Amino acid sequence: MIQIENLVKSFGAKRAVDGISFTVERGEVLGFLGPNGAGKSTTMRMITGFMPPSSGRVKVGGYDVAESPLEAKRLIGYLPENAAAYPDMTVQGFLNFAAELRGLEGGARKKAVNRVIELCFLHSVLRQSIETLSKGYKHRTCLAQALIHDPDVLIMDEPTDGLDPNQKHEVRNLIRELGRNKAIVFSTHILEEVDAACTRAIIIDRGRIVANGTPEELRGMSKLAGAVTLAARGATEEKLAPLGRVERLDGAFRIYPSDKSKAAELAQAVVDLVNHYGWKVEGMYSERGELDEVFRRITLPDTAAK
Amino acid sequence: MRVIRTIVKRELASYFTSPIAYVFLVIFLLMTGFFTFTAGNFFERGEASLAAFFGWHPWVYLVLVPAVGMRLWAEERRSGTLELLLTMPVATWQAIVAKFLASWIFLAVALALTFPAVLTVNVLGDPDNGVIVAGYLGSLFLAGAYLAIACMTSAMTRNQVVAFIVSVVLCLFLILAGFNPVTDLLVRWASPAVVDTVAAFSVVTHFDGFQRGVIDLRDLLFFLSVIGFALFATGVIIRGHRAG
Numbered sequence: 001m002i003q004i005e006n007l008v009k010s011f012g013a014k015r016a017v018d019g020i021s022f023t024v025e026r027g028e029v030l031g032f033l034g035p036n037g038a039g040k041s042t043t044m045r046m047i048t049g050f051m052p053p054s055s056g057r058v059k060v061g062g063y064d065v066a067e068s069p070l071e072a073k074r075l076i077g078y079l080p081e082n083a084a085a086y087p088d089m090t091v092q093g094f095l096n097f098a099a100e101l102r103g104l105e106g107g108a109r110k111k112a113v114n115r116v117i118e119l120c121f122l123h124s125v126l127r128q129s130i131e132t133l134s135k136g137y138k139h140r141t142c143l144a145q146a147l148i149h150d151p152d153v154l155i156m157d158e159p160t161d162g163l164d165p166n167q168k169h170e171v172r173n174l175i176r177e178l179g180r181n182k183a184i185v186f187s188t189h190i191l192e193e194v195d196a197a198c199t200r201a202i203i204i205d206r207g208r209i210v211a212n213g214t215p216e217e218l219r220g221m222s223k224l225a226g227a228v229t230l231a232a233r234g235a236t237e238e239k240l241a242p243l244g245r246v247e248r249l250d251g252a253f254r255i256y257p258s259d260k261s262k263a264a265e266l267a268q269a270v271v272d273l274v275n276h277y278g279w280k281v282e283g284m285y286s287e288r289g290e291l292d293e294v295f296r297r298i299t300l301p302d303t304a305a306k
Numbered sequence: 307m308r309v310i311r312t313i314v315k316r317e318l319a320s321y322f323t324s325p326i327a328y329v330f331l332v333i334f335l336l337m338t339g340f341f342t343f344t345a346g347n348f349f350e351r352g353e354a355s356l357a358a359f360f361g362w363h364p365w366v367y368l369v370l371v372p373a374v375g376m377r378l379w380a381e382e383r384r385s386g387t388l389e390l391l392l393t394m395p396v397a398t399w400q401a402i403v404a405k406f407l408a409s410w411i412f413l414a415v416a417l418a419l420t421f422p423a424v425l426t427v428n429v430l431g432d433p434d435n436g437v438i439v440a441g442y443l444g445s446l447f448l449a450g451a452y453l454a455i456a457c458m459t460s461a462m463t464r465n466q467v468v469a470f471i472v473s474v475v476l477c478l479f480l481i482l483a484g485f486n487p488v489t490d491l492l493v494r495w496a497s498p499a500v501v502d503t504v505a506a507f508s509v510v511t512h513f514d515g516f517q518r519g520v521i522d523l524r525d526l527l528f529f530l531s532v533i534g535f536a537l538f539a540t541g542v543i544i545r546g547h548r549a550g
Binding site: 045048049050051052069070073074076078080081082084085086087088089093097098100101102103105129142145 | 308309312313316319320323324385386387389390392393394395396397548549
């Protein structure tokens with residue numbers, strides 16, 4: 001649904017987006033990660049046709065955004081950063097306006113508006129003007145606007161920014177739900193969201209893609225991935241040492257596999273050792289790796305250099 | 307067309323849901339009333355015409371029209387709704403034309419509310435109503451020209467105050483180029499051809515005809531080309547922001 005080839009955007013001498021390419025198919029939810037100022041919003045603005053790229057090409061549903069912007073925009077629902085909406089309009093008025101701009105009129109418009117009101121839980125604020133809404137409601141109003149024409153492609157810039165934990169949970173569920181038959185791209189810098197909602201994630205830093213894979217694959221890039229943490233009475237560093245590199249933690253040991261593909265064998269070997277010496281186990285985990293750590297490792301050196 | 311209609315509707319509604327519209331209408335009517343009847347010596351003139359009324363319009367609009375136009379784009383940029391609007395299936399020119407039309411309609415409403423002046427002059431005397439209609443038409447185009455300029459300056463900045471001041475200055479140029487004290491000054495050192503060229507850029511020169519009841523195609527063309535140029539420039543400016 002979305003094809004991006006070698007996308008570049010420069011502002012003066014600064015390259016905000018520097019040669020990004022990826023594709024998103026129907027049924028995929030792509031998480032767009034990166035530190036602030038990495039070029040996430042700029043990329044999304046180019047996908048939605050708000051900004052023309054300096055070079056490169058964006059295709060949405062087969063339409064080149066630069067050449068046939070209206071056709072491409074019809075397929076896209078967009079939630080801009082900070083969920084911008086006309087503050088003087090009521091929620092109902094705003095949704096009607098969005099529906100009309102999308103070419104929905106009469107009964108079709110009414111149906112579409114009611115559908116998103118249902119979907120985004122907006123019943124209680126329909127007649128309130130948007131400036132009087134709490135941040136959560138304002139966000140959902142703007143999200144409702146993006147969903148009003150049931151788009152094939154959904155682009156969301158930080159959809160959970162400023163929401164409380166319950167609302168975040170709701171929005172993530174909604175994204176996962178919608179992702180079954182749409183192509184979705186959303187940006188975030190909350191890593192748990194990647195696990196909660198994405199089928200794939202891209203990490204960008206300073207305008208370039210530095211990692212691209214499923215959340216599981218990204219986590220696998222962590223140094224921690226496959227390590228076994230053992231808290232057991234009687235265990236000593238020397239006895240564990242033959243299995244791999246051992247790190248002493250507070251009341252526990254962490255054993256790193258010599259080779260990540262041997263992670264499963266390592267866990268078995270630790271269990272064998274425990275049985276052999278008859279240690280009393282208080283806790284034992286096989287680490288899946290932490291996205292946090294991966295994120296920091298691949299983006300920090302660059303941001304620190306700035 | 308549907309898109310333009312939808313945006314026009316929204317813009318008009320936004321004028322009337324905020325106090326701006328009412329404040330503007332009251333001030334506009336008070337000012338035209340004051341200038342016509344007090345400063346314009348409407349009664350002492352002893353003639354059944356609205357010359358005293360229309361004569362002040364270039365000056366009244368100078369302050370009031372930029373006040374209507376300043377928010378058009380500056381507000382959209384500041385609040386981020388510009389991104390929302392332009393990622394809808396809406397062409398930039400449609401958005402520009404629609405927003406301009408909405409404000410122009412609003413100004414037309416304000417102008418229409420000055421009808422008591424027409425009634426007054428008809429009750430007191432026997433004016434040439436054709437001249438009055440021409441005057442209204444000219445006044446509407448005059449307001450449109452100012453509005454298009456305000457629209458352009460509004461697109462330049464996200465600060466409404468800056469947009470207001472710049473458009474007042476630009477509109478002032480358009481008045482002064484043909485304002486008698488200024489042309490008198492120019493005559494002293496420039497050739498008549500230069501003076502005429504400068505004066506040809508003035509809204510006052512072109513508004514004059516309408517006030518006398520003459521609808522000249524050249525005057526209409528002047529106002530339409532000011533509007534066309536300023537709206538085109540608006541499009542270039544908006545595209546320029548996004549191109550970075």
